[in-house]
Every structure is written in structure tokens, then in C-alpha cells.
């Protein structure tokens with residue numbers, strides 16, 4: 001067979017496909033106008049199912065799986081196009097527009113900030129990097145940080161969200177559902193854990209190690225190599241260091257920071273105990289109200305979707321169609337439901353971009369529920 005001749009045939013077919021595709025998109029635009037008049041949503045699953053059945057039958061058994069795939073993509077593109085044509089504002093887009101009205105608003109240098117743990121915690125370090133002059137208030141757990149912000153006791157709160165080796169801080173994700181807040185900044189910190197004990201204690205004396213679960217996970221290789229050391233979970237790495245300092249025990253150590261060694265008068269038995277030197281934790285800074293600063297380029301969303309095949313694929317398709325990069329996708333089980341999940345998306349996108357706003361409005365319509373968790377920049 002002559003390769004060039006077949007390719008000529010393909011070129012001619014592509015011309016027809018493109019012409020028909022453009023015609024189909026124009027028809028889709030007309031559908032969008034008709035829907036706007038009747039206040040109908042873009043998505044019509046029944047119609048999609050009817051179209052699918054018809055085209056799959058037409059293509060025949062050999063090609064039906066390919067036709068199915070092709071039409072899923074055509075539907076995604078068609079819906080993304082329709083969403084872009086519907087310019088009506090939604091409750092969410094109105095709220096966002098209201099909050100970006102002042103582009104000169106600057107992130108404050110001073111504020112009362114809620115941090116989990118005690119002095120010397122990694123959250124406190126993150127707070128010092130975020131604010132020039134923070135007044136830190138310490139709380140014993142993550143939920144109290146959310147409460148302090150929600151009640152107005154503190155203007156901001158700093159919480160760890162994910163670690164490059166141990167993954168997401170799922171406790172914080174699970175608390176997000178129960179609290180009203182917005183992410184206004186985030187920060188990535190290099191984390192190095194040290195084994196701290198009272199002066200004079202040697203590594204071989206240590207029978208028990210105390211620390212936060214995340215730090216223990218990040219130092220799992222050290223703990224496996226020392227199976228005789230008992231592990232005890234603490235709410236915070238700095239709280240663990242303080243506990244060791246106040247305990248008077250010579251068989252106890254904490255996995256914590258070298259800052260805490262200085263702060264609590266402890267001795268560094270071993271530094272850089274974490275499995276990976278490349279160990280980073282991202283912290284979010286939350287506020288009660290939506291605050292969007294110039295240069296914000298990351299968006300966090302919390303979604304629940306219809307429990308049916310393809311609903312997640314559909315959402316992801318909306319970002320793909322407009323070239324928006326998804327930088328994180330986390331799923332957490334919905335308590336009381338049988339393996340149904342809530343999804344958390346982080347996007348490289350900004351509410352200052354009309355393209356991104358179109359996708360947000362589209363998602364708002366298509367998702368079972370959508371919470372906009374903020375648009376911010378990472379320090």
C-alpha cells in the first residue's frame with residue numbers, strides 16, 4: 001500500500017471532520033443560548049446517553065469502544081465551550097468579584113495568628129516567615145486553630161497541609177468540612193527533624209521517642225532501625241520537646257527541631273533524622289473572610305460529586321479543556337457514606353483570569369456541592 005496515498009485520504013477525512021466539528025460546536029452554541037433562555041444547566045446526561053447509544057450503534061461493534069471515548073471527549077469540549085458562552089454571574093463569582101475589587105490591598109505585616117503547639121513549633125516558624133510582626137497565640141490542636149479564626153479571636157491561623165514524603169495531613173483536610181474559612185496564603189518550609197534529649201543522655205540510653213505522627217512517619221527509617229525504642233504520639237513536635245525537657249527522664253527523646261533544642265535546653269543526639277533530606281511541609285494561612293491579594297496564582301476547591309461513573313473524569317475534563325493545571329487532588333471518605341468521597345482540588349489558576357472564572361462557574365453548576373477555599377500565592 002502506498003503510504004503517501006493513504007495519508008492523502010486521511011488528510012481529506014480530517015478536513016471533513018474539522019468542518020463538521022466546527023458545525024457541531026456552532027450548534028452547541030445555539031443549545032447554550034436556548035438553555036440560557038430557559039435557565040437550564042449545561043449538563044444534560046440523558047441527552048448525552050441518547051447521543052452515545054445512537055453513535056455507537058452507527059459505528060458498529062468493532063469501533064464502539066473508540067466511539068464511546070471520542071464522544072466523551074466531544075461532550076467535554078462542547079460543555080466547556082457552552083460554559084464559556086454563558087456569561088451570567090453566579091453567587092460564587094459575584095462574591096469573588098466583590099473581593100478582588102481592591103487590587104492594591106496588601107497582605108498585613110502584623111496580625112494575631114493562631115498556631116498549633118507551643119513556642120518553637122514548625123507552624124510558628126511558618127508564621128514568622130509569613131508575617132513580619134505576628135502576635136502568636138498557641139492552641140493544643142488543629143480544631144482549636146480553626147475555631148480561633150472562625151470566632152474572630154485570631155485574624156489568621158497557620159496549619160500544616162501536606163508533606164513531601166508523608167503526604168497529606170488528613171486531619172486538617174477532614175476539619176475543613178466542618179469549618180468556614182478561606183486560604184489566603186501558603187508557605188513551603190524545609191523540615192529537618194533532630195533527636196533531642198536532656199544533656200548527658202546518649203543515643204543508647206533512649207528507650208522512648210515522642211513526637212507528632214507526621215514527624216514519626218517522616219523518620220520511619222530511623223525508628224525501624226531502632227526497634228527497641230518505644231514510640232509515643234504527641235500532638236506537636238514542639239510540645240514533645242517541651243515534655244522531654246520537663247520530664248527529668250534520661251531514657252526519653254523527642255523528634256523535633258533544632259530550634260526547640262535551643263528553646264528548651266535539650267541536646268541534639270542526631271540531626272537530619274528524616275528519611276529524606278528533601279523534606280518539605282506546606283502550611284496554609286487561613287482567615288475568616290475571603291482575602292485575595294494581587295499575584296494570587298493558586299486556587300483550592302472542595303467538591304462533592306454525584307456518585308456515578310465518570311463524574312470525577314468530567315470535572316477533571318473541565319480543567320483539561322481550558323489548559324488549567326491541577327497541582328493536587330486529595331480525596332477523603334465522607335463519614336456515614338459507603339465509600340463515597342469528598343475531593344480537594346488545588347489548581348494553578350487565578351480568579352483574575354476570566355478563563356479560570358469560566359471553569360469555576362461551570363464546576364459550580366456541575367458539582368453536587370462546591371466550596372471555594374481561596375485563591376492565594378505560595379511564599
Ligand SMILES: C=C(O[C@@H]1C=C(C(=O)O)C=C[C@H]1O)C(=O)O
Pocket residue numbers: 028031042043044045047048051074075078079082
Ligand atoms: C449540546 C448539549 O449540551 C451538552 C452537550 C451535549 C453534546 O455535546 O452533545 C449533550 C448534552 C449536554 O450535556 C445538549 O444539551 O444538547
